[in-house]
Amino acid sequence: MEKKEESYSFYEEDEQQSAHQAGVWKVLIVDDDVEVHRATKSSLAEFTFQGRGLMLLFAASAAEARKLIVKHGDMAVVLLDVVMEDDLAGLNFAKYVREDLKNRFVRILLRTGQPGIAPEKSVIVNYDINGFLEKSDLTVQKLYTAIITCLRSYRDITDLETANIVLKTEFEMRIEAERKMAEQAQQAAIGLAILQIIHGAKNILNALKGGKYIIESALKNDNLDLIKKGWDVTKIGIARMEDLTCGLLDLSRFNRLEIKPYSINTLIGEILDACRNSQTCSEINDIEIAARMGDSLPEAMFDYKAVHTALMNLICNAVDTCRDKVYNSGASGKVAINTYLDVNGYVCIDVEDNGCGIGQDDMKNIFKLFYTTKHSKGNGLGLSITKKIIEEHGGRLDIDSELGRGTKFTIALPQRQQLNNNEQKENHNG
Incomplete structure (x- = not known):
């Protein structure tokens, strides 16, 4: 004790x-x-x-x-x-x-x-x-040696830990800075998108106001011809507002795709019938549309409504650019649609036109939201929506264009067998 x-x-x-x-x-x-x-x-x-x-x-x-x-x-x-x-x-x-x-x-x-x-x-x-x-x-010497050895080890370990803490802190600060930058960029993009939507809506509203003014003037003078003219202007504004609204809805809704096996050839046939019967695109009577469907093309995995929207955007764009060429030069406008299976097993659709083509400066921005080469006739949503849809399917959208000679867009979608194989691999790995 x-x-x-x-x-x-x-x-x-x-x-x-x-x-x-x-x-x-x-x-x-x-x-x-x-x-x-x-x-x-x-x-x-x-x-x-x-x-x-x-x-x-x-x-x-x-x-x-x-x-x-x-x-x-x-x-x-x-x-x-x-x-x-x-x-x-x-x-x-x-x-x-x-x-x-x-x-x-x-x-x-x-x-x-x-x-x-x-x-x-x-x-x-x-x-x-x-x-x-x-x-x-x-002995005293052995004790000294043992303690010095331990102190060296303790020093090295604590120094390393301090360095790790500093690195971790710097890493977290960098991640936070990048997050804030991304957030600011996103906010800036949203702000720009809102401004562009407002700008587009304002232009449409001006057109509607112009039609309203013409109609009101015609009503005062009981001028039926002027009323028809004002109504034509108003219809253009309404159509452009419909395009803008539908485009924004399409951009936001394709988040949960209902992917099922479908025939691309059947889908294209339905789209072309709808275009010819209801003139969904711009006037197509003076544009030749030829479709060459690949024989024995396998089914692809896709959301019917989403890919329908994507193909409709490409075909209507092709028709519009051909009409511009017809109007400007009098040359005949042609749109060719081809389907085939590529060497990597993707079901592909080419939409090719002999229209005005796209310049190199425009090519850099062609898929950006609200970027358009159609000026007042476009809202810059179609190609952004199309690219988003195809990429969400695990596919790709390629473009090949030359100013004055036309443009070819290529959609590549995974076919049924390929997607099933990928799912099997994931299930096996899981």
């Missing part, structure tokens, strides 16, 4: 004297022998490493050591006896430090006078211990 009381007052006094020291290495001596405490303190009295001395803390039991290791989270080294309250008190303390406190930084040196109880080999294998010293064979 006398030893324990003397030891307790010894470590407590030393801790109080050193509590406010800066630039020291903290070393905890855990041993139930007060003479070991005194000898260790004497041996390490002049110890320095990298210009820093030692702050020695003493515990006479594993229970006392637990309190100190919790209080001093920056403990560098523990000189640990094995047999104290019981035969495994020291080893249980080491396990507590590593497993309960999750402290992987502090270096633990076992210093035992009874190596038979805790053989070096089994201790090193079964416990996260950094060194093993026998009291009977321990």
Whole structure:
């Protein structure tokens, strides 16, 4: 009992004297022998490493050591006896430090006078211990060497941890900065989109106002011909507003596709019948549309309504550009639609025209939202919507154009068998 009381007052006094020291290495001596405490303190009295001395803390039991290791989270080294309250008190303390406190930084040196109880080999294998010293064979030089080795290791580990924290902080700051930039870019894009929508709607409203003015003037003068003229202008404005509204709806609605196996040839036939019968596109009577369907073309996997919209956009664009060429030069306008299976197993649709073509500057921006080469006749939504639809199907949309000679758009969609194979691979990997 006398030893324990003397030891307790010894470590407590030393801790109080050193509590406010800066630039020291903290070393905890855990041993139930007060003479070991005194000898260790004497041996390490002049110890320095990298210009820093030692702050020695003493515990006479594993229970006392637990309190100190919790209080001093920056403990560098523990000189640990094995047999104290019981035969495994020291080893249980080491396990507590590593497993309960999750402290992987502090270096633990076992210093035992009874190596038979805790053989070096089994201790090193079964416990996260950094060194093993026998009291009977321990000299001051060996103690110095062991502690310096542990301090070097502790320094390197803590330096690495500090560097990791700095890198993690910088990485998180960069991610946050990129997130804010992306958010700002998105807000800017939304703002630009709103401005362009407003601009387009304003132009349409001006056209409607013009038709309204003509009709009101005609009504005052009871001029039926002028009323028809005003109504024609109004119909153009209404049609453009319908196009704008439908385009915006199409852009937002194709998020959940109902993908099923369909025949592309059948879909194209239905679209062409609708165009010819109801003139869904611009006037097509003076435009030759030829379709060459691939024989035995396999079904593709797609959402019928979405791909119908995409193909309708391309065909109507082709018809419109051909009509511009007919109007400007008197040449005949032709639109060719071909379907085939490419070498990669995709079901492909070419929509090719001999219209005005697209210049290189326009080609860079052709798929951008609200970008149009049709000036007042277009709203810049069709190709953006088409590209979005095809890519959401896992397909691709390619363009080949030359100014003055025409344009060819190519849609490539995965066929049924290919998509099933991909699903099988994912299920197998899962």
